[in-house]
Amino acid sequence: MDFVQIFQTTLAGFSKAAWETVQLTFWSLVLGMGLGLILAFFKISGNRILHWISNIYITVIRGTPLIVQIFTIYFGLTEMVVLDSFTAGVIALGIHAAAYIAEIFRGAIQSIDKGQMEAARSLGMTYGLAMRRIILPQAFRRSIPPLGNQFIIGLKDSSLVAYIGGTELWSAALSAAADNFQQFETYFVNGLYYLVLVLIFTYLVARLEARLDVEQRSAKT
């Protein structure tokens, strides 16, 4: 077994593919967070129809495999739109993550003491302003740990985009192994790339969490 040799021969390809994975993950999480926030608002809106839309969305998306969703969007929609694999991947991963992120945001918003909203309203703030300036910043801070967890899952889930012709990290492993026939070494090295990405990501999330923690912020003078 020659890990060093495999590492060297795959370095250029895997690095490029790893960057593709990062981009795929990043954009899918942007979409997932946007959509997730909207769904969270639907759920707490008190409007029965919006509440149901959100419930059905979350039930369907959480209840079906991601690979089914990816195939449906990439192959299933060709009659309506033809998407390249990157775009289809971003949309499928984003739609998928949104179902989980919606619940994370909803929980975080509802965990903020009701007194915060009342105090804001008593000062004459509208519901929207109070949400934006008072509730959401606190809720976002509180949602970072589960959100970070969801991001890690999203990063690894992006490997499934390989099966619709993506050029991300796992697809690079599949084609490298097909060339060099050294499956074990190739997959092992590929897995290390994912591990490193996850570690970098975990570090960044921890940094962000510490930065938003006012209790660790010292008083400015």
Added chain:
Amino acid sequence: MIRAEKLNKSFGSLHVLKDIDLEVQKGDVVVIIGASGSGKSTLLRCLNFLEMADSGEIYLEGKRIDPDKTDLNQVRQQVGMVFQHFHLFPHRSVLENIIEAPLYVKKTDREKAEAMGMSLLEKVGLADKAHVYPHALSGGQKQRVAIARSLAMQPKVMLFDEPTSALDPELVGEVLAVMKELAQEGMTMVVVTHEMGFAQEVADVVVFMDEGRIIEAGKPGQIFHSPKEERTKAFLSKVL
């Protein structure tokens, strides 16, 4: 200044406010006393529409406020509220807490708002804490900041919902002192409290509530020394 007429409010089958009539004159300090569950806090919360009364009317400076036709955010800007548990915004510094509403509701420019915020902090004796976050304050300090935050909107009336009930006994005095000062400056105040000393000393009118009704109202001397109603006597004998 603010007047309630025949207010009724129920939570489910619980009838919390029963035909409440209350009038607060400009510059007066009205202190509402009564046992827990007598409806004091609910009455206060109805006055700035954090709670919607089921029936009855509320007038601010003689004008009836119809919750369906009035911008309640406008009304709340004029009616300040101080809560038992302070509810400071934990993610904002003390000064930011105070200038938040002036900046984003009244669109005051930042320089002006900060100058006003600092002078309010001086007034409550906390100018040195302007850039500290709320978690680093004692309960008494938090409540003084909350009072300053409310004053920053230059309200016409201030409502205090048991402002000292969550405080350690040794911190009650500093909050009452700030309230007393406000009263002396002529602020119109409605205060729900269990601090009978404050009621006797500062109130223009003391209102006794029991089981959702106003049982009697009058000058502190009259209520505390010669109450007319049996229920008032019974309550006072327990708390004095």
